[in-house]
Amino acid sequence: MSLALAPALVVERSTPMGDAIELVVHHPTSAAAVKPGQFFQLAVAAPQTILRRPYSAAWADPQGGRIGFIFNVVGAGSGWLAVRHEGHELDLLGPLGRGFNLEGARPVICMAGGLGVAVFPGVVQALVARKRRVTMLLGARTSSQLLPADRFTGADVLTATDDGSVGYQGPVVDLLPLTLGRFPSPQGQGRGGGVDILTCGPTPMLQALIENVRQLGLPLESIQVALETPMGCGVGTCLGCAIPRTGGGYLLSCIEGPCVRADRIDWGRMTDAFHG
Amino acid sequence: MADRVDLSVSLGRGLRLRSPVMVASGTFGYGFDAPGADRTALGAIVTKGTTPGAREGNAPTRIAETPSAMLNAIGLQNPGVDHVVRVYAPKWATWDVPVIVNVAGDAVDDYVAVARRLDGVAGVAGLELNISCPNVANGLQFGVDPRMAAQLTARVRAVTRLSLLVKLTPNVTDIVAVGRAVEDAGADGVSAINTYLGMAIDVRRRRPVLSRGSGGLSGPAIKPLALHAVWELAAALRIPVVGVGGITTATDALEFLLAGAAAVQLGTVNYVRPQAVREIHDGIAAYIAAHDLRHLGALPIRPARMEAHV
Numbered sequence: 001m002s003l004a005l006a007p008a009l010v011v012e013r014s015t016p017m018g019d020a021i022e023l024v025v026h027h028p029t030s031a032a033a034v035k036p037g038q039f040f041q042l043a044v045a046a047p048q049t050i051l052r053r054p055y056s057a058a059w060a061d062p063q064g065g066r067i068g069f070i071f072n073v074v075g076a077g078s079g080w081l082a083v084r085h086e087g088h089e090l091d092l093l094g095p096l097g098r099g100f101n102l103e104g105a106r107p108v109i110c111m112a113g114g115l116g117v118a119v120f121p122g123v124v125q126a127l128v129a130r131k132r133r134v135t136m137l138l139g140a141r142t143s144s145q146l147l148p149a150d151r152f153t154g155a156d157v158l159t160a161t162d163d164g165s166v167g168y169q170g171p172v173v174d175l176l177p178l179t180l181g182r183f184p185s186p187q188g189q190g191r192g193g194g195v196d197i198l199t200c201g202p203t204p205m206l207q208a209l210i211e212n213v214r215q216l217g218l219p220l221e222s223i224q225v226a227l228e229t230p231m232g233c234g235v236g237t238c239l240g241c242a243i244p245r246t247g248g249g250y251l252l253s254c255i256e257g258p259c260v261r262a263d264r265i266d267w268g269r270m271t272d273a274f275h276g
Numbered sequence: 277m278a279d280r281v282d283l284s285v286s287l288g289r290g291l292r293l294r295s296p297v298m299v300a301s302g303t304f305g306y307g308f309d310a311p312g313a314d315r316t317a318l319g320a321i322v323t324k325g326t327t328p329g330a331r332e333g334n335a336p337t338r339i340a341e342t343p344s345a346m347l348n349a350i351g352l353q354n355p356g357v358d359h360v361v362r363v364y365a366p367k368w369a370t371w372d373v374p375v376i377v378n379v380a381g382d383a384v385d386d387y388v389a390v391a392r393r394l395d396g397v398a399g400v401a402g403l404e405l406n407i408s409c410p411n412v413a414n415g416l417q418f419g420v421d422p423r424m425a426a427q428l429t430a431r432v433r434a435v436t437r438l439s440l441l442v443k444l445t446p447n448v449t450d451i452v453a454v455g456r457a458v459e460d461a462g463a464d465g466v467s468a469i470n471t472y473l474g475m476a477i478d479v480r481r482r483r484p485v486l487s488r489g490s491g492g493l494s495g496p497a498i499k500p501l502a503l504h505a506v507w508e509l510a511a512a513l514r515i516p517v518v519g520v521g522g523i524t525t526a527t528d529a530l531e532f533l534l535a536g537a538a539a540v541q542l543g544t545v546n547y548v549r550p551q552a553v554r555e556i557h558d559g560i561a562a563y564i565a566a567h568d569l570r571h572l573g574a575l576p577i578r579p580a581r582m583e584a585h586v
Contacts, residue, residue, distance in 0.1 A: 043548065048343040050495050052548055093550070232339050232346065233547035236309040238302070239324075239350045240339035249332040250353070255309070271336065271487075 007089040011066065018145040020072050020115065021082045022058065025090055028065030036123040037099030037226055037259040041234040042069070043091035046080035052093060053077045054231045056200075056258070059122035070118035070147075096234050100224050100259045102126055106194050107133040107183055110155070111209060113172055113201025114140060119226050121151045123198060128154030135179050139172025139205065172201075173208045177216065186218060198259075200226035203270055210267050223262035229253045244269035281564045282571040283557070285319065285539050287516055288464030291374060291402045291439035293319030293539060296572055297529065297557045300467075300520050300543035301325055301378035301404060301443070302350065306364045307371075313550045317557035318373045319539055322467075323360070325380035325406045328389045330356035340476045340485040345498060345522075346544060347474055349491035352380050352409060357390045365399035374401030376441065380409055384418075384428050392435040402438050405429065405463075408445030408470035410492045419445035419470075422457035433462035441518060443467040444505075446498075451505050452512045465516040467541060468505045472498055495544040496522045503535055510536025511578060524552070526559020533560070533575045 008027035016022045030040070034057045041052035058068040073082045084090060100123055108127050112120050117138060127134045134155035140146045143166035149157040158175050159167030168175060176197075180186040186195050195218070199209055206225060213223060232238035234254045242250035243257065244266040251257065251264065283295045298320045304313070307321045315321075333353025340347045355363075360377065368375040377400055379390045387405060394400045407419035407428060418428045429442055442458040444451055446469040455466050471492025476485040484490070502521020509517045519532030520541035529540045545552045560572075569575060 049341065050344060050544065050548060051341050051346060230337060230339055232348070233303075237305040238339065238348070238547055239333060239353050240348060242333060242336045242338055242353070244335070250336075269335070 008067075008092050010084050010086055010088045010090060013085050016070060016151070017147050018140075020070055020118075020145075022068055022070045023081065023084055023090070024066050024068050025092070026065050027067060027092065028062075030092065030095060031060045031065045031067050032062045034060045034067060034095035035099035036102065036126045037097075037119060038095040039097050039234070039258055040067075040069075040092040040094030041096060041231070042081065043093075044077040044080045046076040049077050049080070051077075051232060052234065053081070054096075054234055054254075054258075056119040056226065057095065057122060058118050058120075059125060068121070070115070072115050093234065097254055097258050098256065098260075100198050100226070102130060102132075104196060105132065106196050107135070108196045108198060109135045109137060109176070109179055111137040111172060111176070111197060111199040111201070112139065113205035114145070116199070116201035116205075116226070116228070117147050119200050121147070124152045124155050135182075137172050137175045137179065138167075139175075139201070171205070171208060173205060173212055176209070176212055180216065180218075186216075194222060197223045198226070199223065200228070207267060207270065210262060213262075220263035221261055224259050225262050225265065227253045227258045227260060229258075281561045283319075283561055283564070285516070285572055287320075287402065287439050287441065287518075287539070289402075289437065289439040291320075291376075291464075293374065295319035295557050296533065296537075296539035296560065297553055298322055298376075298518065298539055298541045299546055299553065300541035301406065302348075303543045303546040306360070307368065307375060308364075313546065314554040315371070315373050317554040320374045320376050320401065322376045322404050322541060323364075323378050324354050325352045325378045325409060326354050326357050326360055326390060327352055327380050328357055328386050328393075330354065330359065335487045337485060337487055338491075340491070342474070342476055342493065343497060345474075345493050345495035347476060347486060347491035347493055348471070349410075349486045349488040351488070354380075357393045361393060361397050365397050368399030371399075375399060376402040376404050376439075378404045378406050378443070379432070380406040384431055387428055388431050388435055391432045391438075395436040395438060400438065402441065402464075403432070403436060404441040404443050404467055405432060406443050406470070408443050408447075410445070410447065410471060410473050410490070416445055416447060419454065420448050422453045425454050426457040426461040429458045429461035429463050439464045441465045441467050443470050444509075445470045446501060446505055446521075447473050452508050455509045455513050455517075459513050459515050463515060465518055465538070466509060466513065467518040467520055468509050469498075469502045469521050472501070494522065496524055498522045499524075499528060503531055506532055506537050507535040510576065523556070526556045526563065529556050529560055530563055530575075533572065534577050536576045536578060538572070
């Protein structure tokens with residue numbers, strides 16, 4: 001594992017949507033090493049905090065040596081990160097964990113709820129580069145909380161908002177059956193059939209997606225989930241980021257994830273405790 | 277100059293560490309997962325708590341950050357002693373850093389079984405009895421009663437020739453009484469301290485953050501408490517005291533060594549700064565060199581007890 005322990009330099013700070021912050025850091029070795037869906041443990045120096053904060057890379061630009069992170073302020077750690085500016089240094093550990101498996105040629109549906117979208121700009125870019133057909137389903141409370149469609153160049157972008165301010169009014173999961181109708185054989189029968197679904201979002205959204213997929217007769221193996229859990233170390237030693245595993249026991253989100261095939265997770269034992 | 281300082285320390289029964297900087301149980305796995313940590317600066321690795329059979333651990337949520345600290349309720353997730361002996365120990369046998377296995381269980385027979393299984397296994401340099409885990413049923417029972425702690429220590433002592441540390445819980449009225457009891461029962465040293473019982477509540481959801489309700493508190497917030505326990509124990513015991521609790525910097529480690537600890541364990545900091553092992557090792561060496569003290573035995577403010585084991 002190649003790990004960045006040298007500081008990264010913040011080269012850009014912006015607000016890409018709603019209250020979210022995007023920090024761009026310059027760290028060539030990490031930008032070259034990171035795969036879509038992998039994460040970094042960012043050190044924060046807010047008073048009374050001690051643990052690093054896990055953030056997926058939103059995107060990486062290996063040529064420019066840059067990595068983007070998109071996040072909301074939810075506590076002291078993200079609050080500290082939110083006031084980093086151009087010229088500040090960030091201590092990042094990573095890239096860590098397993099990213100999405102992007103192999104294959106089937107069409108891909110990416111589904112993001114809320115801040116779950118933060119992982120997808122780089123994922124979509126990598127999928128498009130692999131010549132895969134990509135549909136990006138974006139869900140948010142309201143239009144201002146949506147990442148602009150131009151962050152997903154090459155993908156069909158469909159949106160759903162709780163208040164109907166743009167796109168479909170209702171949960172983003174409702175867009176799934178409509179989207180599947182565009183493909184000849186989404187259940188996977190026959191040559192050229194099937195779709196892959198990559199998703200990230202709040203646990204209730206994930207559970208609704210799983211329920212939907214079961215009803216639609218799609219195999220859970222075709223879904224990959226980017227998990228968001230509290231983490232201690234990020235490298236497999238603290239055992240803090242346990243996720244209920246199919247067949248009993250737990251898998252560790254930090255080393256067996258954060259991107260995990262949905263059939264490996266025991267959804268009946270998943271709680272939504274992680275999204276406080 | 278700092279390279280020539282003697283940082284070695286003895287933990288009894290031939291277990292000699294080249295450095296007083298150890299890593300605490302549960303914060304370094306079984307020594308395989310921690311990237312960025314410099315093993316050459318390590319005195320010893322203490323493994324995750326190991327039980328007779330494999331354990332799945334507690335349901336999430338297992339950890340939470342609190343001011344200058346964290347709570348954990350992992351629940352002794354581990355692969356069981358057979359896996360440790362078959363898969364891990366042969367690899368440790370090729371390492372130049374000693375590995376001390378932390379031994380845990382629900383009953384005296386569990387501890388005895390694990391200790392017996394590990395005795396004489398190449399790659400296992402010592403044992404640390406975890407009589408202080410707050411996160412499993414009955415985990416604390418042996419650690420809070422001097423008589424039970426002594427009985428458990430004696431039973432394990434009888435089945436192992438390995439250096440035997442006993443890790444004490446601070447969740448007691450008189451930690452020195454427990455320390456004296458395990459010393460008399462044959463412990464080669466004590467590790468002080470394990471985590472403090474604590475909790476956090478999610479006010480929005482109106483329920484405890486951790487699935488078990490409570491957990492063990494570690495990190496810088498508990499350092500003064502741990503230091504006090506070490507100070508008291510070092511004055512009362514003849515065997516080495518290994519200081520553990522919130523150590524984050526070389527200055528923290530030096531405080532414990534000055535308080536009378538023979539060695540220190542780094543815990544929570546391993547999650548945050550993998551390079552802390554090297555920094556703290558070098559900081560201790562530089563301090564000893566700068567003060568012309570030559571070896572660790574010259575550090576304690578009250579030196580009498582240290583001379584027996586350095």
